[in-house]
Amino acid sequence: MNWRLIKDKLIRQSFATLLVLSLVVIVIILVGLSIKSMPLLRAERLGVILTESVWSPMNGSFGFLSFIMGTVWVTFISLIIAVPLCVLASVYLVEYAGEALRKMVLPLVNVLAAIPPVLYGVWGVLFVVPFLSQYIAPIVGAETTGYTVFAGGIVLAVMIFPIMVSIMVEVLQTIPYELKAASLSLGATKWETIVKVILIKAKPGLIAAVVLGISRAFGETIAVLMVCGNIPQIPKSFFDAGYPLPALIANNFGEMMSIPLYDSALMFAALLLFVLIFGFNLISRLILNRLERKS
Numbered sequence: 001m002n003w004r005l006i007k008d009k010l011i012r013q014s015f016a017t018l019l020v021l022s023l024v025v026i027v028i029i030l031v032g033l034s035i036k037s038m039p040l041l042r043a044e045r046l047g048v049i050l051t052e053s054v055w056s057p058m059n060g061s062f063g064f065l066s067f068i069m070g071t072v073w074v075t076f077i078s079l080i081i082a083v084p085l086c087v088l089a090s091v092y093l094v095e096y097a098g099e100a101l102r103k104m105v106l107p108l109v110n111v112l113a114a115i116p117p118v119l120y121g122v123w124g125v126l127f128v129v130p131f132l133s134q135y136i137a138p139i140v141g142a143e144t145t146g147y148t149v150f151a152g153g154i155v156l157a158v159m160i161f162p163i164m165v166s167i168m169v170e171v172l173q174t175i176p177y178e179l180k181a182a183s184l185s186l187g188a189t190k191w192e193t194i195v196k197v198i199l200i201k202a203k204p205g206l207i208a209a210v211v212l213g214i215s216r217a218f219g220e221t222i223a224v225l226m227v228c229g230n231i232p233q234i235p236k237s238f239f240d241a242g243y244p245l246p247a248l249i250a251n252n253f254g255e256m257m258s259i260p261l262y263d264s265a266l267m268f269a270a271l272l273l274f275v276l277i278f279g280f281n282l283i284s285r286l287i288l289n290r291l292e293r294k295s
Helices: 002-043 046-051 065-096 099-114 117-139 149-173 177-185 190-201 203-219 222-227 245-252 262-294
Strands: none
Touching (some): 065 149, 065 262, 149 203, 177 190
């Protein structure tokens, strides 16, 4: 009995240690990026850095507004495309599709999640960019090369589609059959049951899936870098080029480090991306907790 208690205590302490180490790693990353960013923050006020859009390292101008807006535009477009498609696809797989089709489609969705991001980028360059420039842009009277935030949003939507569908399917499958049966027995149609019962009950889980998708969208680099144009400007339409924060870091890290404050500026970009993702997840967790309490 003593040995069993000792073993139980050792396992508990080991798990607690691993948890603390995970938190310490996050703190170390935050502290390290903050220290590396300090030269830029000492040279320029934080408000100016975040609200200026001029990016000219040779002249000592490090405005991050265009990169922040590029990140927001690409992420927003990807969500507009991905969220409705993922919800509808998940509902179909769970409520309408047969068992054979579901068993065939879900593994294929998981395969999509394992494809390297650079392949999505190549697909975007070969198909999405020409399609936007030759077919979509002329319809709305726009002139573009196709390397736009719209192209970045489409590629990113395809990339986050697998993870969101997988989670949403799991969430919808946990809804008790009794709820569906009760709704149908009261005369509701299948679609009314889905909209007014199933989706309402599954709302916290669906939001969690969207949060995970957004978290990946914020940090995606290579595929978006290849199709979004990489011009430091504030996009004014879907057909303008953009320059997200991850692309800025990937494109420039290790180059031109002899320029004063350039290294610090890139570290600040990484810190800003870290804070954006951490803050978004924290706010989303608080919202999910409130929704779970209500349900």
